[in-house]
Amino acid sequence: MLRLYNSMTQVLEVFIPHENGKVKMFTCGPSIYQPAHLGNYRTFLFEDILLRYLEFSGYNVERTLNFTDIEDKTIIEAKKNLTGIFTLTNSCAAKFFMDIADLEIKKPTYNPRSSTSVEMAVKIIERLLQNGHAYWHKGNVYFDIRSVKDFGKLSHLKSSDWPAKIRRFHRDTYPGNNWNIGDFILWHGHRTEEGLSWESPLGRGRPSWNIQDPAMLCDTLGPTVDIWCGGEDNIVRHHDYNIAVMESVTGKKLSSYWLHGAHLLVEGKKMSKSRGNVIYPENLLTNGYSGKEIRFFLIYGHYRERLNFTSKSMEQKAQRLRDLLVIIDKLKKTSPLKNLENNTASEIIKEMIPIFNSHMDNDLDVLSAFDSLEGAIVKLGYMQDQGKIGKRNIEDIMFSLAQINTVLKVL
Known part of the structure; x- marks a missing residue:
């Protein structure tokens, strides 16, 4: 029987899906403000192996791999390159599909974009406002972490670590793997300088990164899945945010199994533009591989062990x-x-x-x-x-x- 390491329980568990013979699997896809690099593809490949092995074992698998195309980074990158947001993201999306063809990564069953799930994001935020898990502050909507008794359970965050006073984090993402312990943003109120917003029952604005995955999940697989995958950097903050949002709305466990792939290093160091050591598949293809x-x-x-290039x-x-x-x-x-x-x-x-x-x-x-x-x-x-x-x-x-x-x- 297949046994998988569950990041939530931190032990190997026998895999048993909700429905016999069928598996629903959500895999965090790329933020398409820039092309995916070799480290990203290591994560996508471990997920591809999982998908293919489940199918090899007789399961019918539905997989969502999402594209994040509306976030702070996208807006900044588009302005820097003097191009339209969707011109930028469409180009990166096209490159992604070229890469996965080269790497024999199977196309997902569903490939939603955050820009196509704004309506669902608004519905989820409205529900969170109604049941007291979210609130308005200066034109934005934030999630109240104190409203969830087991908030941070994936990364095993303790409520004793929470700040005495309310802190709010306004950006979509923050660098590093440290916890930004406080209320996270769900809805950005309209800002003229950004040039990206939608009319909605919440007013004009855009959904934050923290609400986009739940929205795309609901638009494809429904509110719960068997397996949720991503890179190890998603354990802190991002996936705990997804859990808090969805479980506060449904009252049900978001995913039974949480799998996370370890980073790819280059010459023993983390890949970064500042170090000039970012490698893309096309670099290796050009070199004859x-x-x-x-x-x-x-x-x-092993997907849970860091790999050094x-x-x-x-x-x-x-x-x-x-x-x-x-x-x-x-x-x-x-x-x-x-x-x-x-x-x-x-x-x-x-x-x-x-x-x-x-x-x-x-x-x-x-x-x-x-x-x-x-x-x-x-x-x-x-x-x-x-x-x-x-x-x-x-x-x-x-x-x-x-x-x-x-x-x-x-x-």
């Missing part, structure tokens, strides 16, 4: 994949004269999928799953060199590899 090689680099390792490690992993593909290609192209079946080879092949499953069922342990698969293929390639592989063995190998590759997408 294939989309499959980039995908393999990013998925080979170096030119050396990228080349080593790419070469490892190339070497394995040479063996597979040789196995595929060989046509044994004997229409026989080698029993030893048959036993190795028979265990390929069960062993793959056993590792993947352990919180998506792709590294161990790949290592075991690689070991089996190398053994079979050696047996082939000795003329000990039969025609039926080859057919069974290719069938098993095709099944496993629906998940890995690198073979």
